Amino acid sequence: MQSSTRGRSAGRPRSAAADTAILAATRAALVELGWSKLTLGDVAARAGVAKTTLYRRWPGKNELVVDAVAELFDELRLPDRGSLAADVEGVVSQFAAILARPEARSGLMAVVAESTRDEALRERIRSSIVERQKRLVVEGKSRARARGELPPQTDPAEEGRTADLVFDVVAGAVVHRTLVSAEPADDTWIRGFTRLLLGGLREA
Amino acid sequence: MQSSTRGRSAGRPRSAAADTAILAATRAALVELGWSKLTLGDVAARAGVAKTTLYRRWPGKNELVVDAVAELFDELRLPDRGSLAADVEGVVSQFAAILARPEARSGLMAVVAESTRDEALRERIRSSIVERQKRLVVEGKSRARARGELPPQTDPAEEGRTADLVFDVVAGAVVHRTLVSAEPADDTWIRGFTRLLLGGLREA
DNA sequence: GCGCTTTCGCTACGGGTCGTAGCGTAATGG
């Protein structure tokens, strides 16, 4: 008999504080234990909530970690530094700083790996993490085009393809440098990468 | 084969057939179950060996999957196609084909994620997977230099840095395209990527 | 052949995590 209107009115409301506590506890557990040794029971204990509360809000470990890591990317911005090269260096630097944090290193690749067999999880990652990054690429390109640093683009389909391409190159390079090669994406590296991205291999 | 003389001689030798059976079973399990649901008991059953045999040869799931996936990269070659662009397209195409296989998709990122907290595992990945790929980059660059497509490089330290950089860009882009963006690195994409890599953003 | 050594298959076990069910209590809105 739900008096309808919206299902969201009757009963005790969910504690918003619990949400933030759980996500913070998840990140703390990622730092201390890493992905594989992280257990939901441990996260619940750290957050001061019951394990059942956790399961009422997230389907499982994968989705929880995606949400916990996604918050790390909230700080990503694209400040206008005056030139395309400076803009690229700026955003890559921010991205590298996030990936240098242990909670991101441990969690991000693990959920991406899981997402290869879980369509819903992949969509969750895409909407809460990837899409936000990709928007920076689109904005940066249009800004450079307004400055005259890049030729105007007529075909919108072609424009979308190159934006995707550039995004995969930038994000992929930083991730690979940080997690696979396991060496820091410091200023020297970032300058070299920006030069390669803008001028190509023949000028590097 | 393998005529004696070296340290190991006494006792029953380890079955080489068991090794190949176990690694093949591991890949099959990766395809069917993915990383998270893969259990060593299941792999042992598929391979027709006892679980204890498996633990005698590999420390755990991580190392086993690294070795199983590493074999997929044995086929990686750098055929001489006459130009730098064609060489790049060729090797990227091979790399993309490997990453398109489900056993690579499921396993590779998972072990990389684990390696962020396990130095020995990272070294195992580096020596058995990454180093082999990186050599292709070095060889391709020197070949292009011999053709006159790239300027000669004087400083060997600088040369090493750019080789590392190019490697991270190439491998990272393909991995990101395949696993994060979850779209195929087909011929169209490969051509666009090669053009971006060689000519830079201003020519793309 | 004969032992010595190492590996193999098998069984069994304690320890840990999972995800859920059940229950009584707490916090809202009508």
Next chain:
DNA sequence: CCATTACGCTACGACCCGTAGCGAAAGCGC
């Protein structure tokens, strides 16, 4: 005051882990 929903807590079967112990098998040196 009552209906409704969230919460904390406990308990549970199921599963996987990694190891120990056993007898049997398979090479090697003699």
